[in-house]
Amino acid sequence: MLLLFLGPFVLLTVLFFVMPAIITAFLALTNLDAAFQGTYVGLDNFRGLFADPLLPRVLLNTVVYVFFTLICFNTGLGLVLALLTTHIPDRVGTVFRAIWLLPRLTPMVVYGLLWLWFVDPTKYGMLNTARSWFGLAPLDLISASPWLVIVLVNGFIGASLGMVILTSAIKSVPEDYVRAARVDGASSLAIVRHVILPLIRWPLTFVLVNQTLALLTSYEYILLVTGGGPFYDTTVYALYVFRRAIQNGDYGYGAALAFILVVVGAVAALSYWRLLNFERMISAPKIEAD
Amino acid sequence: MGRIVLDKLGKRFGVVEALRDLNLEIADAELIALLGPSGCGKTTTLLMLAGIYKPTSGQILFDGVAVNDLPPQDRHIGMVFQSYALYPHMTVFDNIAFPLRLLRRPVDEIQRRVLEAAALVQIEALMDRRPSQLSGGQQQRTALARALVKQPTLLLLDEPLSNLDAKLRVLMRAEIKHLQRRLGITTILVTHDQVEAMTMADRIAVLRDGLLQQVGTPDDLYYRPANTFVAGFIGSPPMNFIPAQVETTDGQVAFAAEGMRLPAAEWTAPHLARRRGGPVLVGVRPEDIRLSLVPGESAVQGRILDVEPLGRELVVAVTVGRQVVVAIAEHGFAGKPDQPVGMFVPPERIYVFDPTTESAIV
Ligand SMILES: Nc1ncnc2c1ncn2[C@@H]1O[C@H](COP(=O)(O)OP(=O)(O)O)[C@@H](O)[C@H]1O
Ligand SMILES: [Mg+2]
Numbered sequence: 001m002l003l004l005f006l007g008p009f010v011l012l013t014v015l016f017f018v019m020p021a022i023i024t025a026f027l028a029l030t031n032l033d034a035a036f037q038g039t040y041v042g043l044d045n046f047r048g049l050f051a052d053p054l055l056p057r058v059l060l061n062t063v064v065y066v067f068f069t070l071i072c073f074n075t076g077l078g079l080v081l082a083l084l085t086t087h088i089p090d091r092v093g094t095v096f097r098a099i100w101l102l103p104r105l106t107p108m109v110v111y112g113l114l115w116l117w118f119v120d121p122t123k124y125g126m127l128n129t130a131r132s133w134f135g136l137a138p139l140d141l142i143s144a145s146p147w148l149v150i151v152l153v154n155g156f157i158g159a160s161l162g163m164v165i166l167t168s169a170i171k172s173v174p175e176d177y178v179r180a181a182r183v184d185g186a187s188s189l190a191i192v193r194h195v196i197l198p199l200i201r202w203p204l205t206f207v208l209v210n211q212t213l214a215l216l217t218s219y220e221y222i223l224l225v226t227g228g229g230p231f232y233d234t235t236v237y238a239l240y241v242f243r244r245a246i247q248n249g250d251y252g253y254g255a256a257l258a259f260i261l262v263v264v265g266a267v268a269a270l271s272y273w274r275l276l277n278f279e280r281m282i283s284a285p286k287i288e289a290d
Numbered sequence: 291m292g293r294i295v296l297d298k299l300g301k302r303f304g305v306v307e308a309l310r311d312l313n314l315e316i317a318d319a320e321l322i323a324l325l326g327p328s329g330c331g332k333t334t335t336l337l338m339l340a341g342i343y344k345p346t347s348g349q350i351l352f353d354g355v356a357v358n359d360l361p362p363q364d365r366h367i368g369m370v371f372q373s374y375a376l377y378p379h380m381t382v383f384d385n386i387a388f389p390l391r392l393l394r395r396p397v398d399e400i401q402r403r404v405l406e407a408a409a410l411v412q413i414e415a416l417m418d419r420r421p422s423q424l425s426g427g428q429q430q431r432t433a434l435a436r437a438l439v440k441q442p443t444l445l446l447l448d449e450p451l452s453n454l455d456a457k458l459r460v461l462m463r464a465e466i467k468h469l470q471r472r473l474g475i476t477t478i479l480v481t482h483d484q485v486e487a488m489t490m491a492d493r494i495a496v497l498r499d500g501l502l503q504q505v506g507t508p509d510d511l512y513y514r515p516a517n518t519f520v521a522g523f524i525g526s527p528p529m530n531f532i533p534a535q536v537e538t539t540d541g542q543v544a545f546a547a548e549g550m551r552l553p554a555a556e557w558t559a560p561h562l563a564r565r566r567g568g569p570v571l572v573g574v575r576p577e578d579i580r581l582s583l584v585p586g587e588s589a590v591q592g593r594i595l596d597v598e599p600l601g602r603e604l605v606v607a608v609t610v611g612r613q614v615v616v617a618i619a620e621h622g623f624a625g626k627p628d629q630p631v632g633m634f635v636p637p638e639r640i641y642v643f644d645p646t647t648e649s650a651i652v
Contacts, residue, residue: 179342180375184389184436185363194388198379 021262027255038252045256054232054240062237064147065154065222066215073155074211078162079204083192085163086170097167103157112224115153146226146234153221158214162207169203170196202276209272213265237261292443292476293318293353294339300347301334308334309500311348319474321467323487325523326497332480333372335497336446339478341365352444363392368437368475369446372453374429376421382408382432383417389440407439410469427458434466438473445470445477451486463490484524488512496520518648521573521641527605530615532572533645536565545572545640548611550590555637558652562642570651573641579617580634581606583625588632594625608633 028045032038049055081100085093103111118126121140128138142149173196181191197204219239222228228235228243235243238261245254294316301309309331316322324332337343339350341362349356357365376385386407390400408414411431421429430450437445450466451459467490470477481487487494488508496503496511496519504516515521522528534545534552543554543562552572554562562570582588592610604619608631617633625631642651 174373174375176371176373176375177377179337179340180369180371180377181388182342182362183340183367183369185392185440186388187363190392195377198377 021259024255024259024262027251028259030252030255032251032255033249035249036251041252045253048253049256049260054235057232058235058237058240061233061235062216065150065236066212068147068151069154069158069215070208070211072151074158074162074215075204075207077155077159078207079166081159081163082166082170083196086167087188093167097163100163101160104160108220109224111157112153112221115149115221115225119149142226149225150222150234153225154215154218157221158211162211165203165207166200169200173199205272206276209268213268216265217261292316294444294476294478295351295354296335296348297351298348299335299338299345299350301331301338301343302346307500309338312497312502314495314502314505316476316478318476321470321477321479321490321492323479323481323491323494324497325481325484325487325494326503327482327523329499330497331500332482332497333448336369336448336478336480339444340367340369340446366440366443367446368440368442368444370430370433370437370448370450372449374421374433374453376429376432376436378421380420381417382413382419382421382424385421385432386435386439389436393440403439404435407435410438410473411435411465426454427462430454430462434469438475442475445475447477447479449480449482451481452483459486466490485526488524496523514650515573515641516650518571518573518643521643521650525575525577527576527616527618529641530574530576531643532574532613532615534570534572536562536568536570538563538566545570545642547572548613549592550610550633552590552635552640553637554640554642558642561652565651569645571643571645571648573643574615574635575639575641576605576616576618578635578639579615580636581608581617581619581623581625582632582634583629584632585630586632588634590633590635592631592633594627594629594631596627597623597625606631 029040029042030038031041031044081097085096088096106114119141120126120128121138121142122128123132123138125138127141131137131139177195177199178191181195186194217238219228219236219242222234222236222239223242226234228239232240232243237257241254241257241261244250244257248254294314296312296314296316299309299312299314300307312335314322324335326332334343338345341357341360341364345358350358352365377388380388383404386404387400390403395403404417405414408417411434413428413431413435416424416428416432421432424432430453434450447466451462454462463486466479479487479490488511491508493505493507494511495505498519504511504520506514511520511524515524518531522531532545532547532550534547536554537544537546537551541559543559545552545554552574590610592608592615595607595609595614597607598605602621604621604623606617606619606623606625608615608617610633615633619625643649644651
């Protein structure tokens, strides 16, 4: 019976997660090329990682990209939006959150093109049109500060997941805790810091870990906005995998790069769940009756 | 000093009028109870006093100063929530210390005052525990210590005993009352339990659907209820209400109902004169009724419906005509169901209400 219910999901997981991971691992041991020709080369691809002159730059890019998008937007802005929209009348908050969710419901390419139009270097771009009202010269924001655009493009869409999860977490904090803190003399900021944040630390950790992994494996908007260039200057790890494997046809080496990412993701996810379950076990919540 | 005046205080939530025109004066160091059934506006009143809700009409005055716009942190209030609202991620010590830390008191002062407050409610041994590791009674004491540590001028207790078991409730009742007298803090106790209000409070304000019914000492409410709601809410088992007619024979006023005729006390005659022949609601407390198994001795004859032993006394339900009257009998009463029984009610223990306005007549 149990198998009947779990069966389809197990099958899907095996088909779409375990199988690709195994195939990746096998490919990583070959020198498969654009013509799909290749032989077994052992651990050569993994040794190649240490000799890759582009990799340090790519890793640094990844750290910059993940750190700023994660802290400023996916977690930071998500948390701020959740806090703000739960402290205004409920209906207004819901409308506001719905607006923030729109980009996520927009097809990825449309969203990316909207941004490209917004920052278009010619005077017809929206940003430059706005600048012209103030007598400012057109600006090529993508060339001037590509990272800013990349972080903004990802952040505005990435903040919404954190916002949704943290909103429901904040709403589940019993109102009496907040009232008690007010009576105890806490300002709104002190309530957030001493009461709300500690009480939502698990959802917050979840958002942090989940979004770190999501960002580590995402490259779509960077590909759309800068294509990873100039040269490899805005290429992050996941995009590097794509460029090496698909664009350069270096499937064997690309698979080795991808395999590392799979391992990092699996280890992070597993340790997170261990931590979460463990904490849940040692402090079973005691709900006080009303 | 903690003298509180509520002046025509009102609160609406959209179409729901949770509280209407509440006028109430609370003396310094007084323990007043807000008593009423669930949903009558008690918590709403407390939260307005605490500054969490803004009144939609009327004023709150602390020592003569309007505080409607004063934020909670400037009101010098300690509050115990019905759920206790102990911060689950803090130890008992940190919970109690929280109000002082927000005031940025020096560390040694915090240490001293937290221990003092803990000593007041005897939880010094539990300082390193988390709320989840405490029993209900210990959580209650912790919440009380957190409310007292600031040395507030006003203490608000929202159903403080409702989450405790019966035995602990009796103990905490006495303890809170004793603590309040000793510290002399003006205290507002919210409860739906009339026994709690009667045993703890100096005065009781009875609320119903957001409207104040009566304010007075426990004796006032018990002996001089203003209406049938207060009369029925105070006392257990509740007062019997018997629809009756006012009759006068030979200058003697009496209440006539199906199967019974209860003579009225002499001094009430002038008040009842103009209601002669008219309907009234007669109120009789179960504890005022005397039952007798000797035939023909009493004016009112009935039949025993049920006998409930309560240990020291018995609750006896008696049918008189179609009316069921509940009485309390002393331990040792030998009546059994279906047995005929006589009832006697001292005339001066009869309450009379107007059946339409439900207000007391005498
Ligand atoms: N925040 C609120 N929003 C809307 N209605 C409320 C709110 N708080 C209380 N009420 C309503 O006001 C009335 C009084 O509630 P409350 O003061 O909590 O009653 P009590 O504490 O006496 O049980 C109830 O009808 C309740 O539904
Ligand atoms: Mg309540």
